[in-house]
Amino acid sequence: MSSIHPTAIVDPAARLHPSVEVGPYSIIGAHVSLGEGSRVGPHCVIDGHTTIGRDNRFYPFCSIGSDPQDKKYAGEPTRLEIGDGNTFRESCTVSTGTTQDEGVTRIGDDNWLMAYVHIAHDCRIGSHTIMANVTTLAGHVHVGDWAIIGGLTGIHQFSRVGAHAMAGFASRIAQDVPPFVMVAGNPCEAHGFNQExxxxxxxxxxxxxxxxxxxxxxxxxxxxxxxxxxxxxxxxxxxxxxxxxxxxxxxxxxxxxxxxxx
The missing domain is CATH 1.20.1180 (Udp N-acetylglucosamine O-acyltransferase; Domain 2)
Structure with a gap:
């Protein structure tokens, strides 16, 4: 049986692998699927049409699969898909998609998302990325594999960050960052490539x-x-x-x- 704290609220229709752990006062919605070995800490909310793979870790106060922060959203059953081995530190927020895009927000495997990271509707996150504290992605942002985003960085909607790219602390990214390139600043400028x-x-x-x-x-x-x-x-x-x-x-x-x- 899944290890569910008695104060947690798990909808009977939710699909949880028997190895899943759910901490105190967390809430799991009806359309959620949680894969093998995943752990949900205390005071988390996982809702929406959300599919989560194996070995994911959600620290306290995460809000995962919430409605998109888009005034055009009218309750459509859009989705959030999360792969395997991701870490969501305290107070991360991730929204489902919208019908203005493909209707799905996607996160790959082995991503490390630090406290207060926000991933808005219709974003596409690859695998092996690192996003430091208070990284904020607007809608429709794409981030490639192995990218690293410094803390307090904001990324404008529809912008892309290429694979192996790196953004420094408190960067303002309003255009695409090519693969391998290191950027920083407000306005954002290139500062070499990610050789190390x-x-x-x-x-x-x-x-x-x-x-x-x-x-x-x-x-x-x-x-x-x-x-x-x-x-x-x-x-x-x-x-x-x-x-x-x-x-x-x-x-x-x-x-x-x-x-x-x-």
Whole structure:
């Protein structure tokens, strides 16, 4: 049987794996599914059409699967989908999606969300990200795998943060942050690429060298964006092991209607 504290309120229709733990005074709604090994701390609310994978941890006062903070929302059965192995520290808030998008907010695997992180409706969070305290994502924000967002950072709606990118403390992100790039400030500016993070993830010196060349094309050569993209595309095949990183950058730059932080 699930370990449910006697003061918790769990709707009989909720689907909880037998190994799930629910702490004192927490509330689990009817349309919630909680996977194996997940633990819900005290005073949490998990509601909405919310599907949560295995081994997730929710610390006190989290609000997960709440209605989107969108005045156009009219009660549609939109969804929240959370993968495996995520940590939600104290007072995190995550909303379901809206019909103005795909109707779903998605969070991948192994993400570390510190206290007071807010993930609004229709956001897409990859895997292995870190968001420090009071990181705030507006609606429709996309964050790629391995991205790191510094505390007190705000991200404008429809903006994207690429894979392996990094944002410094109290940044104001109102345009797209390309993969691998480090940004900071208000207004936000680029400050190099995430070389140390790539080393820690096992990138070879040759692959890191290609990432450095892409960064130089975008930020150090005074090229137009189209010229920078052409120079980046020319890197394909020069280090075959790095072609994935080159394609990742090209795909990201091909779909940047808000422009990039530059």
């Amino acid at each position: 993070g790539l080393k820690r993830r096992g990138f070879s010196a040759e692959r890191i060298g290609v990432v450095k060349q892409m960064y130089r094309a975008l930020y150090r050569k005074s090229l137009t964006l189209d010229a920078a993209k052409a120079e980046i595309e020319a890197l394909l095949g020069t280090v075959p092991d790095a072609d994935g990183e080159v394609r990742l950058m090209l795909d990201f730059l091909a779909n940047a209607p808000r422009g990039i932080v530059r």
